[in-house]
Amino acid sequence: MGIFFIPIILRGEETKKVQEIINNSGKPENPEAGRILKLEEEIRISDESGKFFFQYPGNVRVATDGSIFIIDRDLLLRFSENGKLLHNYFKKGVGPGEVDFARDYDFQDEKLIMISSSPMKIVTFDFNGQLLDDVTLHQSFLFFQFLFIKNDRIYFFKNERPERAEKPGVMDAPYVLISMDMKGQNLKEHLTLPYQAFVSGGAWAGLGRMTTVSYKTKYLFIANTEEYLIKMFDVESQEMMKSFTRKYKRVIPPEDYRWGGIYDSEGKRLGPPPPKYLPDISAMYIVNNSLWVRTSTKHQDKGYLIDVFEFDGSYVDSFYLRTEGQIISTHENSIFLRETDQNDLVSIVKYRIIG
Numbered sequence: 001m002g003i004f005f006i007p008i009i010l011r012g013e014e015t016k017k018v019q020e021i022i023n024n025s026g027k028p029e030n031p032e033a034g035r036i037l038k039l040e041e042e043i044r045i046s047d048e049s050g051k052f053f054f055q056y057p058g059n060v061r062v063a064t065d066g067s068i069f070i071i072d073r074d075l076l077l078r079f080s081e082n083g084k085l086l087h088n089y090f091k092k093g094v095g096p097g098e099v100d101f102a103r104d105y106d107f108q109d110e111k112l113i114m115i116s117s118s119p120m121k122i123v124t125f126d127f128n129g130q131l132l133d134d135v136t137l138h139q140s141f142l143f144f145q146f147l148f149i150k151n152d153r154i155y156f157f158k159n160e161r162p163e164r165a166e167k168p169g170v171m172d173a174p175y176v177l178i179s180m181d182m183k184g185q186n187l188k189e190h191l192t193l194p195y196q197a198f199v200s201g202g203a204w205a206g207l208g209r210m211t212t213v214s215y216k217t218k219y220l221f222i223a224n225t226e227e228y229l230i231k232m233f234d235v236e237s238q239e240m241m242k243s244f245t246r247k248y249k250r251v252i253p254p255e256d257y258r259w260g261g262i263y264d265s266e267g268k269r270l271g272p273p274p275p276k277y278l279p280d281i282s283a284m285y286i287v288n289n290s291l292w293v294r295t296s297t298k299h300q301d302k303g304y305l306i307d308v309f310e311f312d313g314s315y316v317d318s319f320y321l322r323t324e325g326q327i328i329s330t331h332e333n334s335i336f337l338r339e340t341d342q343n344d345l346v347s348i349v350k351y352r353i354i355g
Contacts, residue, residue, distance in 0.1 A: 022313035026247035038354035060329035137184035198272035228280035244313035
C-alpha cells in the first residue's frame, strides 16, 4: 500500500490543504477473498391488498427503535422491525403535510423529516404521523442529491447546471455540497467536486457517475470519477481527509450495453460518445463499520464483485454477491434488497450476512 499527497481546495475556505492518497495493491488482505457471500433471509415485505402497492421502492432506513422505513411513489411507509405495516406518511395534495412527490427523508430526534420536490418543501412528522411542521422552500433545488440531516441542517449535493449550448459539446457542471437550515435558509457551500456534462441546446447528460454514502453523518465517502478513486470527507471538521484506490482491471462494456445520452427528435443519438470502459465503481455501502464498494466486475456465475475497505483506506477483503435483487440499503450486519418475482411482484427483503 503506497501513500502520496496532493493539494486540494475546499470551497468557501480558498486555502490549500494536503490530501492523503492511499494506493492499495489489487490483492486484499483476507486470504479468503473471492468467495461468494452467504446471506440468510430475515424479513420479506410485499404488497398488502388495500394498504400499499410497491412500484419501485427504495431508500430503506432503520430508526433507533428498530422500525423500518421505505419510500416509493406515493408512499412513505413505516414498518415494525418484524415487517408489520404501521403507518403511511404520504398524503397527496397541496395542504399542510401534503405533497405530490416525496423525494427523500431522514430522522432527527425521533422525528421524520420528508423532503418534497413537488412542491419544494420540508414536512416534519412524529413517528405516529402527527404533523409537526410544513415549510415551503422559496429556492429551486431541482438538481440535487439529498444526503442527510445533521445538527438541524440539511446536507445535499447540487449540480451547477451548465449553460445552454447551441453546438453539442462538453461543459463543466460541478457538484457542490451545500447545507441549509430546516427553514431552507442560511445556505452554506462546503465542497466543490469537478464534474462534466455533454450539452446540446438546453439538454444535458452527465459524464460518469456520482456515488456517495455517509457514515453516521460524520464521514462522507464520494466517488465522482470514471476510475477507481474514493474520497473521504469529514463533515464535522469540513476537511477532505484522504482518498484511496486499488489496482483495478477496468471493464470493457458489452456490445449490447445501452448508454444514456441526448437524442434528437428523430431518435438519433447526439452524444456523448460512449466511453471505452464502464465506471469502475457503481455503488457504495456501509456495513459493519466498513465500506463496501460494488465494482463493474461481474462474473456470470458468481455475481458482482464487492470490495471492502477499512476507514483508514486499507483494502481488506473482496467477495462476490450473487442475488436476484439489487441492494438498496444496509444496516449493521444486514442488507436490504429489492426483488421482483416471475409475476412482477416487488418485495423488499432483509438479509443477514453470514460470516
